[in-house]
Amino acid sequence: MLMFTSKINESFIQFYDTKKRLLKIMGAIFVIYFLHAFFMPALPNYFEYLHEKYSLAGIDNIYEYTLPVISMLLMFFAFVSDYTKKKYELLTFYNASSFNSIMLFRWLYIAIPMNVIIVVTAPFYYRSIAFLDVQSLYLSIRFIPNVLFVTALFLLCMTMTKNGYAALVVTSTYLLLDILSSARIFKIVSLGANSYNYYYSISPTYYLINRLLLVVLSLLFIYVACKKSSKVR
Amino acid sequence: MILNNQLIVENIQYNYAKKNILQDVSFTCSNGIIALLGNNGAGKSTIMKIIAGMMKPAKGKVLLNNQSILTSQNYPIHKIGYLPQDFDIYGNVSGYDFLSYVYDIKKLKQPSKKQVLDELIAKFNLEEVIYKKFSSYSGGYKRRLGIAQAVLGEPKLIIIDEPSVGLDPIQRIEFRSYLAEISRTAITLISTHIIEDVELYSDEILILREQHIQFQGSVEQLIQLSTPHIYSANVQVDELIAFKKKVRTIEEKRISDTLIKVKFINNQGETFGNKEKEISLENAYVYFQNK
Structure with missing residues (x-):
């Protein structure tokens, strides 16, 4: 892609993330999550509770909902001014293709670091259950769909409405309803499959479909958003 | 030697919500200032956006130097400059960082980016503000930066939508002289409903009325x-x-x-x-x- 060449990266990041503020904020979030994982690890008998079909929202929510909420706010911070005073017109002009790869890059610029936070800090958080093995990896990557989905949903809403505030309202409403309903309203497209123990309380298949569906929908949302905001040819 | 460029717009039709906005719009033009005139709502901005690749016509084609610009794999942003009516960028970005971004995104081949940008900044008298945040720019500086980014890389076609909206009379005069200069080497297509803008400097006028180009010619011919x-x-x-x-x-x-x-x-x-x-x-x- 155009902006992945090193020559373009420098000015590209300077334009979309002046003084690397976003990167610094994400760095600070990483440190906070790491410290939290270090000093407040998950319960050692985490799996036993899961087998008993308990909902462990108090333990998992920090990755299940809090990090997606932070990701959504970062997306808002990064994109909100695109649609004020029609800045998007010139940004669209400078995207030469019929797929807005610039928008894809800007999404990845937030989605990747936020998922890195999950992959790096979650194994520390769940270290009393499993550490530096396959199970430890599973425990962390199960939250990746949440960040992908929330950020993709935000981006889709924003490109559809051409308004960052409208996207914030829609995405926040989704998150709020999902949290308040204990993941009952959105069921298969809920974020709370881990917190509300879909794996044991419903079925492993249902849980896997939920995780997979969130990833597929995220990719679909991103594709539609990048097409919609591109040059129309 | 200055090469003469040619823009051919052929049978453009554009519909919106079942309403015919443009119908068989055709014209050909070459280097110089081409003023697209029309009343508010006539479809001037629509034509500009179609040529800039941001709106898809129902039918028709746009050729720049005999190459279709709407159907090629990638829209040739290195050959075309665009200044939208509401030019705005992120308030916390400096003018220099913005021009640097445009230089890179256009994939310009000139050997020294710094030299090219410095010359451009001097040409448009932006030295005083170029490292300041865009949000601190006055209307005149914003417009100068807007035109600087549009002409970066010496494009063959420059599209400027409502160039003098929001400018005071002195800024307008200054802006017109910039247009006169850049139009010697490029087709400079401007859309406006301010007649004063085109009277002195335009080489050719296009009048858009009732979905068609109803006049193409010089100021003298129209008079x-x-x-x-x-x-x-x-x-x-x-x-x-x-x-x-x-x-x-x-x-x-x-x-x-x-x-x-x-x-x-x-x-x-x-x-x-x-x-x-x-x-x-x-x-x-x-x-x-x-x-």
Whole structure:
């Protein structure tokens, strides 16, 4: 892609993330999550509770909902001014293709670091259950769909409405309803499959479909958003 | 040697919500300032956006130097400059960082980015503000930066939508001289409803009316076309309202406390008034819109 060449990266990041503020904020979030994982690890008998079909929202929510909420706010911070005073017109002009790869890059610029936070800090958080093995990896990557989905949903809403505030309202409403309903309203497209123990309380298949569906929908949302905001040819 | 570029717009049709906005719009133009005139809502910005690749026409094509720009794999942003009506960028970005971004995204091949940008900054007198945040720029500086990014890389076609909106009279004069300079090497297509903008500098005029290009030619040709139909009469102030009911007025000018000179269109062979000799582009344009 155009902006992945090193020559373009420098000015590209300077334009979309002046003084690397976003990167610094994400760095600070990483440190906070790491410290939290270090000093407040998950319960050692985490799996036993899961087998008993308990909902462990108090333990998992920090990755299940809090990090997606932070990701959504970062997306808002990064994109909100695109649609004020029609800045998007010139940004669209400078995207030469019929797929807005610039928008894809800007999404990845937030989605990747936020998922890195999950992959790096979650194994520390769940270290009393499993550490530096396959199970430890599973425990962390199960939250990746949440960040992908929330950020993709935000981006889709924003490109559809051409308004960052409208996207914030829609995405926040989704998150709020999902949290308040204990993941009952959105069921298969809920974020709370881990917190509300879909794996044991419903079925492993249902849980896997939920995780997979969130990833597929995220990719679909991103594709539609990048097409919609591109040059129309 | 300055190469002459050619833009061909062929049978463009654009519909919105089942409404026909543009119908078989065709024109050809080469280097110089080409002014696209039309009333508000005539579809000027739509044509500009279609040529800039941001709107998809229902049919038709746009060729720049015989290459289709709407159907090629990638829109040739290195050959085309665009300044939208509402030019704005992120407030916390400096002008230099923005130009640097545009240079890279256009994938320009010039050997030294710094040299190219420095020359451009000097050309548009942006030295004073170029490292400051865009949010601190005045309207004039914003417009200068806007045109600087549009001409970066010496594009063959420059599209400028409503160039002088929001500028004060001095800034307008300055902006027109920039346009005159850049148009020597590129097709400079501007859309405007401010006639004053085009009277002095435009090489060619396109008038968009009722979904079509209804006139293409020089300022002089448009004036010649309207000359036989524009009359004037000196009217007493207290008779003005009654007079205006009889004719289609295009200009009024007070010449004394009691007299007003009225220019009007003589379409139906009215016997009063005299043929007007001093016809401005604005008079000719109003005639054309009302004929």
